[in-house]
Structures are given as structure tokens and as C-alpha cells.
Amino acid sequence: MNHCGLLTVQKEPVPLKSIEVELEVRDHVATVVSTLLYQNKEDKPLEAVFVFPLPGDAAVCHFSAKIGQTQIVAEVKEKQQAREKYDDALSSGQQAFLLEESDQSPDIFSLSVGSMPPGESASIRLEYVTELAVQADDGLRFCLPAVLNPRYQPKGSEGGSLQVTSVPASLVPYSLSFSAQVFSPRPVSKVESSCSLDPLQYLNTEQTQATVKLTAGHKFDRDVELLIYYKDAHQPTAVVEAGQTSAKPGTLMGDPVVMLSLYPEFPQAVMSSVDSCGEFVFLIDRSGSMSCPMDNSNPQLTRIGSARDTLLLLLKSLPMGCYFNIYSFGSRYEHIFPKSVEYSEKTMEEALKKVENMGADLGGTEILQPLKHIYSQPCIPSQPRQLFVFTDGEVGNTKEVINLVRENSGSHRCFSFGIGEGASSVLINGLAKEGGGHAQFITGTDRMQPKVMQSLRFSLQPTVVDISVTWDLPKGVSVTVLSPPITTIFQGQRSLIYAQLTGQSPEAAEGCVTVKYSLAGHPSHNQLHFSLKPAEDTGLTVHRLAARTLIRSLEMEERERRGQQDGGVKKKVVELSVQSGVSSSFTAFIAVNKGDGEAIQGLLLRRNVPAPRLMKSCFMPLMAQCRTPFQQSMFGALPKMKYSDYSGGTVKVTEPKQPRRDSFLQLVSLQKASGCWLLEPHLAAVLGKTSEEVEIPKPAEVKEEVWATILALIWLHGFKLDVQDEWQLLAMKAASWLRAQKAPCVTECVEAGNALLGCEVQKDSLGI
Template identity: 45%
Template sequence: ADVSCELFYRNEEQGPVEAVFVFPVDPEAAVYAFEAHLGGTCIQAQLREKKQAQELYGDALAGGQSSFLLQQEGTKGDVFSCSLGNLPPGEEAALTLRYVCELPLEPDGAARYMLPAVLRPRYTPHGWDGEDVTQGVPRVPQGELPYTLSLSATLQSPHGIDRVLSNCSLTPLSYTAGNRTSAQVSLAEAPPWDRDVELLVYYTEPHKPSAMLEIGLPGAEPGSLMGDPAMMVTLLPSLPEAVLGQSSAGEFIFLLDRSGSMECPMDSRDRSPQRIDSAKETLVLLLKSLPLGCYFNIYSFGSQFESFYPQSVGYTQQTMAKSLQRVQQLQADLGGTEILAPLQAIYRSPCQDGHPRQLFVFTDGEVGNTQEVITEVQRHRGCFSFGIGEGASTALVKGIAQAAGGSAEFITGQDRMQPKALQSLKRALQPAMTRISLSWDLPPGMEAPLLPSPQWLEPRHPGLIPLTLCPWHRLPVHRLAAKSLLLELEGAMDTGSKGARRRVLETSLNSGVICSLTAYVGVDTERGQPVHGPLVRRDIPLIAGGAGNPLSLGKEKECWIGGSPGQGNGGSAGRAEGSLGQGDGSSTGRGSGGFPGQGQCSGGQGLGAVSGCLSPPPQDVAPGVWATVLAVVWLHSRALGQHNEWELLEAKAVAWLSECLEAANTLLGCSVDPAVFRL
């Protein structure tokens, strides 16, 4: 997505104003341009080393010149600040920043664009000496926010656009091409500032590969990142999923955030669940779906941390049931968000021989020492993270997952939790690939160093890819490549790598992509007279309780922001309706795979009600077997659209029924094949 954010201001005060606001940004987004329209003049900001940019901005203010500054706060990349100084009274200004980002895929194949709008104060652990800009931002109730938001999106895909969904009200999708390869959509009304704005784009033929080719930046040095052509290939093959064995080895560690902020609601809707409750529901589903023969343990943390067991225990019906009871009793009552200490304790604990360790983290991500946490996780492999609630820190949630070769999911108030949770578990259950080699042939005298090293390798799939020459002068593919390189180099810089700082600066300044060491600065040199009067600083407020995107100044302002996500590619599939939540399969299945055969029909429609219907079972059929057969039949007949939500539970149930046959063979000393049942 190629995004333009326009920030409009009007100074209604009696003297000049310096407006300073703080806003969230996806840490993987490449911010590559910043400009201002002041008094009919368009001023392009220049990317400079951060200290130099700050000095230039300060000198301009002291000299009575209007100036503007955009900088990344800290090293995490998910919080930016923008300052607009010496805006004269009665005048207006418009700032535009541009960034490009990749669109992640949802479990149902939708390409997800999110405009971050929620920025909560970060918790700073005891003894941490860093600064956190989010602590000083003023907060006001939602009704007193002096700004609004609007968003319009232009969508393009050579394979056609099917539909667009959102967590906010949208205008009808308007196709601008007869073959549905381009379309436009907008927000129907200004959304509340208690949630990030999300667009889910479904494409007609999601599994067709595509490629974009860009020529280099005119004037850039040949052989450099920006001087050479760049190509981005999108591959979304439709592959049959491997059948996961139900005796998979593994050690599964769950780390649950119980800090005070987890007591907050998921969003502002009436009766919205608390974040801790949504995290617990996700944890229960994962516990129910673990494979037989594995080991597990559960940690929780706040200002201190606790664990269910001194070390990981074997997964049985008894240990699962005991753990489920304890999970239901957990509350958000452990104070702060000290996540580093439990991580260190987990990694110090002895591993189970022959059982690769997989870590699942549930948090709202409000911490200040993000880089320390990522560095700790980076030393190990297998971390899957869940950001709970609106405004969860993308830098932390994504950072720890990427550092350990896992995946990150975000669960908000209106999301379906089940497919996201089980998608992560299925990834963790995939067998490890070892002894991987990669080779290629090149013409004599040519080298192609591989940066970075591959983390995932899949089987070869031949096919044709249509190539599109990208005419965009903004060079989004080059910017994404530069951002990827910057993230790698900044990680090396944090570990003390020699030369990393120099390479970070060179890459940022040459590509125009901002980083922790650079900032955009612009000065209005066209105004004939300096701006007179004492300069008053105005910090733009956010919503009290942790929401908002600051975009205004003065007492009663009309300020807004427009977003324009551009081209992206993603999958297409219908979103399943209904639920398999706590009252259905996720709370009735046994650890062994079977379903309990006790109780009477409850009259409900869910899986839990069906598996309890024991009247009338076939004659002499054990209640547990009957309940399990009923549950499997119900899943395949009434919940087929939610297959990815019950797949692991159903596989355990079928495996349990197979074990009944194996037990009969053992008892009778024979080896009857299941085919004799002619099912």
C-alpha cells in the first residue's frame, strides 16, 4: 500500500504556535517523503542526520521562520512525532507524509491494511533509563478531541477486486474499470478514535502470482540500491496442507500478560470483553488443540511473574483439565508490564529432549524496553505472538515474532480469534526443516550475495508470472527494499556491530526512508518577514484511555487526515459466520481427543449441546464414543465453513476413535484393518 497522509491545521490563536503531535506508525512502513503547504508555497522537506535536522529546525524557529520536523521516536519505529513551528495567527498549513507498507494476509486470505489510530502510553520497567514520548502526551475524553479523520482508498489488482470489509462504516465499493481491476472506497463517516481503522481487501483470483518492476531513481549511482531496477514478486500458491500428526513432539510455553492495562475493554462497544478475557479465551482454545505426546507450561507476568508448573509437564487429560481451571481464575492483577524477566526465566529452564520449544506470547504490548525484549528473544527460535486489543504495540508484537522465526497476530474487539490462534499453532506444529541447501548458476564474473539468509523454504512450484512495469515515481518497491535493509542494519547496530551505524545512515539518506538516526526537516525561506510574537507550544491531545491520532492545534480546530492505500495483492475467501467459542468445541473436547459423554441435550445449537445428546444412542455404544461421533458429524455438516477453527480438535477426535480400534486389536491379539468397517 502506498499511503499519503494529509494533516491540515488552522491557527486561531492570537500569536504564533508550535504544534507538536505524536502518532503511531507500522514499524515496517517505509516513510519516504514529507512536505508542507504554507501560505501558498509548497516546501519539500529534506532528510538529514537527526541531530543536524533538529538544530536546523531550532535555528529556524529562533530566526522567526516557519519550519517543520518529522522524526522517529526511539529505535522501535512505531511512534513518530511531527512539529510545525512558527505558524502565524489566522493562517493555515497542510503537511503531507508518505509511506509504503506491505499488506499482511489474514487466515481467510484477505489482504489487511491498517491505519494505526490508537497510541497508548508505554510502560517503562523499573531501572530502565530510556525516554518514552507517549508518557507526556495530554489526554482528553473522546467528545473533546479537536480533530476528525477521513480516509479514501484506491485499489488496483490485475486479477480483479471482489469486495472490501472494514471495522468502520464504508461507502459502497465503486469500480473504476469494467473488468473490476480498480476500485475506490471511503469511510462513510468519521470513525471513533478508540480503534485502528482496518480494511480487508478480497481479490478475485488470489493465488495467481504477480510481479512489479521498477526502474532505478534517475541520477542515483548505478549499482546502488536506488540506482538499479528492483522487482517485487508476490506468490500465494494454493497448496494442500500437510496432515498434522496427533502425536507431534513439542514443548509449548504460553506467556500471558496480566498487567493492569489488560483489564481495559477490547474497544468502546457496550459489553466489550476485557483484554485479559480475550487472551484467556485464545489460550483455552490453544490448550484444547495441543497434540498428544507434547509438553506444556503456562507463565503469567506483570510486575512479577508466575508459572503453573516448576517445569513443563506432559499433556494429558488430567494436566489439561487442571490447567484450564487455573486459566479461568487468572485476572489482570499483577501491576506493570515486566516481560523481560519471565522471558529470561523461560529460556533458562531446561528444554525437553526431542521436543522443540515453541513460545506463545499474549500481550497488549505497552512496554518501553522493546529492543531489550526483542534482543532476548532473538537468541532463540520459535516465538508466536498475539497483540490483544486496539493499539497493541506493533513494534513489540511483530518484533519478537520475527526475531525468533515465528508469526504475529493481532486480536481486536471485532476480530474472530479462533482462526488466527489456530493458524499460529498449525505453523508451530509444522516439522522443522534441516540440512537445507541453496544453489544457483550465474554468468561468469557475476556474484549474487544473499541478504538476509532465508528463514523459510518451500517446495518448487513452476508457473508463469505476469510482469508489470511500475510507472510510479515514488518507487514503492525500492522503498520497501530499503526499509527491509534498514531494519536488519539497525538490529546489527543495537548489538554493537562495527560499521552498522555508518551503513544505516548511508542507506537512509540515499533512499529517503527515515530511520532512528535521520529526520525530515523543512524551512519556509519564501516568507519575506519573520514571524513576530512569543511562540506558544501546543501538544496535540489523544483520547483518554489510550486512543487517538493527534492532528490539530488551538482551541476549536478543524483538522483531518486522509489516507490513500494503493496497490496491494492478497487472497480472497469468504469470512465464516457463526462461532465455535467457549460454549462449543473449544470447551467440550478432551485432551485425549474424545468428547465427554455425560449430561442431556441442552437444547442449544452448538457443538457442546450436540455432544451431550445421549438419547437415544445406538444400543450398547459407549457414551464417550457416541458423543465423539456426534461431534465429528456435526462439525462436518454444520460448521464446514469454519474448518480452520476446528481442524485440530477434529483430528484429535478421529485419532482417538482410531485408538479404540487399536485397543481392540491389542486386546484380541489381532490386526484388523479399519477398512473392514467400510466407512
């Protein structure tokens, strides 16, 4: 039989034909409009179910459907009411559309398109707003998730997982068109992407407006990541947005709302001194999917291989006198030491030997138990705990994991890293947010090491304490802060505050907000003055983001109060969600086409629209299913996964052989815990010299270790300046060790080293 048209791997027609996405970025806020085109190519009415990811902090604020010439705009209702209305509509022959957030994870949505007659088309419009996170290199990151990896559901954890239908990325049967417009008070310097882009086009001479598109023919088989760079990015800003004219004054939607973006700057004297204490705990994902390549263009460089190289850099960069331990996890977890140990040459070497043998061989992605074990360990006095979590995974118990980190936020800071496409943004961001740390995402050709080393530098910054925010507003204007209190501040990192302004302010009135805090015993403060006049052309974007922020806080409160049976917090969430038109875990969007339908006789055919997956694991074939009641069909237990799951059969993933370490990592591996290098044949080989060539120029009165360390620093500055972010901390440690030696002839050594290696590195740049 000849099959044609859009087919699944089971040769069945798929109703989703295409996705069109329009992105509008204003400074650091993004509005995303997605249009999904469905078509029923079968000879029977069907229901299409599309489970897909969105950014974890997105505020879904519009959902509508167009069937023929009929436009239906969805309304927000309490989730159970929406489901019942959807079921009632389908059973009476009406077309209905339901969009709802997963109970387990706020970055997963299910869109049900119900009772589409044969040959009928439907166009679905979905709109959301989100803030763009600041990256290590000051770029603003937007990610349109395409990959929905099946989520590992640990035994005995809360709830079930969404029933996800996935196909290999190369077989995704629908296309994507994507365009972006960028508007900023500051010039747009460049836009980069993990996907192929048409050239950036500026819309004005000031270069504050620009547009960019994905190259035509893009297959939506991987995340679309956009990095937007502005000149002078670290500028505090305030946007005041007028309330909705139809809303009642005194309500969130009826009053003006202000969004403050703060970039606290720390005194240079404090920043130049790095903490030399701390307990550093590294938690590494060793599930089967970590054997996947970091990037398809280099299949030999796997995620676990990159994690091993990163651990090498981390261990070499730790300060003497700190404590550390390394945990790894999959379906079970392991640790290198029974408890954290003092950092020394002996413990560092012991850890590195075990790191070298780490493989992606521990099965699924069960992160809750190792976290519980880490938190059960008593903290070490005067050694602040810093937790680094590396995972490429998706878990079904995301909220449970984040709650655990939040419960222990007083005892540590948590830095999280999402590796590869499909890593859950809500998990990675949630770990860092609730743990008072910083989140990073490593995708495509990104190198893991510079991002991780930036987080290590953050962890070595003194902890900011006694944070307070005070407001100075005109008489008659009061403020209600909608954001949770600021608990973490890092140098150069943005802090966002949303607040509702009630009352009347005079024309040209100004407000002022002051952030006070204490850093290493030094009281500091930053101020921002702003106009209370509402900005133009912002629509209700700021209100919706503020509503989303408040909704997430209330949902967290509801989870903490679970079992108290008063329902008051849930009621507040539903009221706020309905009022603002922003999705929540307790509400859903429902649209019904009240046309002349006939009651459906028998069972309605259901089609699951596949989401792409890049992992080798968890293959689940597409199936046509008889429709069951919606509440049961949307949520189902996902099979427990170990290694790779192919239609019920288990196949062990074999990790590709790792390439030989490059000269940079070889040099790093030779450094001692104290920061010095030894004059040995391996070092000479890395420097591209023989042992004799390295030994002859050494001044007679200089120790071998001093000479070797100066040579290593010259080589790093002379040949590896492009990856300075990766070796900066270990070079600082080496320079500190050299200064402590009070060695003679340092200037002579630098001159001789430059001559030997063919460099022109200045002594001052070495920090000695």
C-alpha cells in the same frame, strides 16, 4: 466564559484541524499520503508537537509543508543535525518542520510544527509505503493507526519513552477523511473494514481496479483497518522497478530492484501428518487494560475473557505426548507450573482451573522479564519449543524485547497476537519475525479463537530447515540480495525478497529464482520465472521498500555492535537513508521556510496535539508548556502505570462480569485430553437433550465414550460448521481417538446420532 472552536480537555485551542488520507494499493504494496491541516488560533506564535503511530514496517519517504502559497519540501539529514537546524530556525524567527522516528520504537513518530504566527495555517503532507500482511483468511490487512496508547516503561530498561499527550477517543478534536484505490493483476473480490465504508466501486469491467471511502463524518477515534481480498491470492509474483535516472548506476537507487513474493506450497502427504510433539508455552498479558472490551458493541466480552476462552480451545487441541506451560504477566509475572509438564488429563485440568481465575489484575505491561525466565528454562529434547505471546500492550523497551527474542531464535518459534486497537504493530510483528513464527492482530469484532488456532496449526507443521535461495540471471547481470535470509516458511504464507540488479540485460530477458528447503526429511523446491523488463507506473515504491528493509537490517546490526565505537554501520544507515529519502532511527526530515522572520523574544508557547486512546488507563491531561530545547522536550519518561492512572490518582479497574459460556465452548470444555467425551448429563444438556434421550439410541455393544464422542462430532459438524477453524484440531484428535478404539457399529452410531440430533452428517466427513 464561553469557549468555542477546537478545544482540548483543558479548554485550550488545538492547532491540528483535520487529517486527510489517500491510500493506493497495488497488489500487496500500499502507498499512503496523509495531509494534516494546522491552524494557530491563539494570539501568540506557537509550536505544535504531534506524536502519532505509523505501521511498524512503514518506509516514510516524503514530507513537505505548505504555508499560504509557499511549498517547502523536507530533506533527510542526520538526526542531530536536523534537530539543531530546527532549533536554529525557530530561534531566528523562521518557520520549521521536523519529523523524526522514536529512538525506542520505529512505529512512533513526532512531528514538530514550529513558530506558527497567530492566525496562520499550515498544511503538512506525509507519504509512506508499506507491505500489507496476509491474514488467516487470505485477506491483505492495512491499518491506519489512530490510537497511541502510552507505553509501559519497565524500571531499569534502556532509554526513555516519548512524552505522549492523549485524550479519551471521544474528545479527539480533529477529523479524518479517508479514501482508497486498489489495483491488482487479479480481481478484487471484496473490501471490509472495522469502520463504516461507502459501497465498493469497481473502475473497470475486469474488477481489477476499485475505489472505496470511509463514510462521511468519521471521527478518528479508532484504528482504520481495511481488509482487501483478491481472487486466487496465493500467486507468486515478481515486480522489477527501473532505477532513478538521476541516481548513479551501481547504487541502490540507480539500479533496477526486484521484489519477489513467494508462496511455497508443501506436498500434501507431509501436510496431512501433524506433529504430535512440542513444548507449547503460552504467555498471557494480564495488565489492567486487558479488562477493556474486545469491541464497544459488546462491553461484557473483555480481552482477558476472550483470552481465557482461547486458552480453553488451545489446551483442548494440544496433542497427547507434548509438553506445555502457561505464563501470565503485568508488572510481575506468574507461571502455572515451575517448568513445562507433559500434557495429560491431570495437567490439563489443573491448568484450566487456574485459567478460569485469571483476571486483568497484574498492573503494567512488563514483558521482558517473563521472556527471560522462559528462555532460561532448558529445552526438552525432541520437543520443539513453540511460544505464543498475547498482549494488548505498548512497551517503551520494544527494541530490547525484540532483540531478546532474536537472540533466542535458534531455540524456539514465536507466534504473537496483538489484541485490541493500539497494540504496537512493531512489537507484534517483530516478535514473530525474529522468532520465526507468525503474527496476528485481533481488533473490533474479530474473534480471537480462529486466528489463534491457525497459528497453532502452523506451530504443528514440521519446521522447515536448510532454506536456500539461488538465482539464475542472464550473463552480465548480477544480483545483490537486500533482504535478510529467509529463516521461516509456512504453508501458504508469503515470503518477500528484495534484490538489486546490476548490469545490462538483453530485451525480453528472463530471470529465475529457486527456493530450496527440507521439510520433515523431504527435500522440496519452488521456482519463479520472471521478466527483467521493468514494470510501469511503480514510481520508486519498490526501491523505497527495499531501502527500508536494508535500513532495518543495518540498524539491527548497529544495536548488536553497540559499544564497539566504530560508527561504520550507523554511517551506512545515514548514507542510505539520505540517498533513498527513507526515514531511519538515525535520521530525520527537516524543512525550513526561509522567509523574513523576526527573532523570537522570550519563550515560544508549545502545544501538544493529543492522540486518541481507547484504554481506561494512563490519562494524562493536556498542558501548555514553555518550550525547552528540542532534544530534551521530545523524549521524556512516562510515568509507571498500574491499573488506571487518572491525573496522578490510582483507580483499580474492575473487570465486567463475564457472560455465561455459549454451548460451543461448553462442549469444548467437556472434552478430555485424549480427545474423547464422556456420556454425562452436562454433554446431554449441551446437545439440547435429557440424559435418557441421549442414552436410549446407543447401540448395545458400543462403549459410552465412543457414542458420546460420535455425538459431539456430529453436533460440531451439524451446528457449528461456521466456526470449524476453531474446533478442527480438537475434532481431529477426537477422530484419531475413535479410530484407535476400533469400535464396532460406527456407521450405525453415526446414523443413530444423526437421527437423535436432527442432522445429516456423513461418516466420512467426521474423519472416522
